[in-house]
Amino acid sequence: MDAATRSGRMLQKRLAIRAPAAVVFQALTEPAELERWFPTSAEADSKPGGAYRFRFESAESPGRSYVREGTVLDAHPNRRLAWSWRAPIREDAPGEEAPETRVDIALAEKAGVTEIVLTHSGFGYGPDWDRSLERHSEEWGFFVLNLRRMLERGEDHRAAERGQLAKAPPDAGG
Numbered sequence: 001m002d003a004a005t006r007s008g009r010m011l012q013k014r015l016a017i018r019a020p021a022a023v024v025f026q027a028l029t030e031p032a033e034l035e036r037w038f039p040t041s042a043e044a045d046s047k048p049g050g051a052y053r054f055r056f057e058s059a060e061s062p063g064r065s066y067v068r069e070g071t072v073l074d075a076h077p078n079r080r081l082a083w084s085w086r087a088p089i090r091e092d093a094p095g096e097e098a099p100e101t102r103v104d105i106a107l108a109e110k111a112g113v114t115e116i117v118l119t120h121s122g123f124g125y126g127p128d129w130d131r132s133l134e135r136h137s138e139e140w141g142f143f144v145l146n147l148r149r150m151l152e153r154g155e156d157h158r159a160a161e162r163g164q165l166a167k168a169p170p171d172a173g174g
Contacts, residue, residue: 010120010121011120011133012119013144015144015145022078023151024114025081027150028081029081040165041057047075051072052071052072054068054069057164068085070083082104085103087136089131103120118144
């Protein structure tokens with residue numbers, strides 16, 4: 001099924017973060033900042049056409065670790081970011097060819113509070129796609145909430161709630 005056929009299925013996550021849009025955009029684009037709330041390790045060139053590579057490592061089971069790679073499709077500092085996204089449709093077939101979907105993140109700041117709207121589109125139809133859409137909805141829900149926790153309170157819940165390896169916070173004690 002091609003992307004045009006899948007284009008009508010999407011998920012959306014929306015929340016407000018008490019932080020300026022510039023801080024939120026940096027957390028979405030800078031590898032060291034991404035590693036504080038999203039992947040275990042990140043390589044990213046946040047310019048349109050740039051490549052990214054996100055590694056998610058499981059503390060519980062190395063076999064549950066995975067990599068997501070793609071291209072930055074759009075980037076307007078402090079306003080908008082879009083990535084191509086490839087993930088296997090079926091969790092039980094991680095080696096299967098992963099179709100390309102799209103993740104768009106829009107930011108709008110008002111009085112130091114940034115509304116983030118994450119839209120993941122390009123999902124197809126059928127039982128496997130339904131499960132993929134549900135899985136991605138749960139995962140994006142967790143990660144955008146983790147972004148807010150990190151930016152507002154300096155908290156990272158990846159290890160506790162998802163069993164994901166996460167970088168230790170910088171040593172505040174010197």
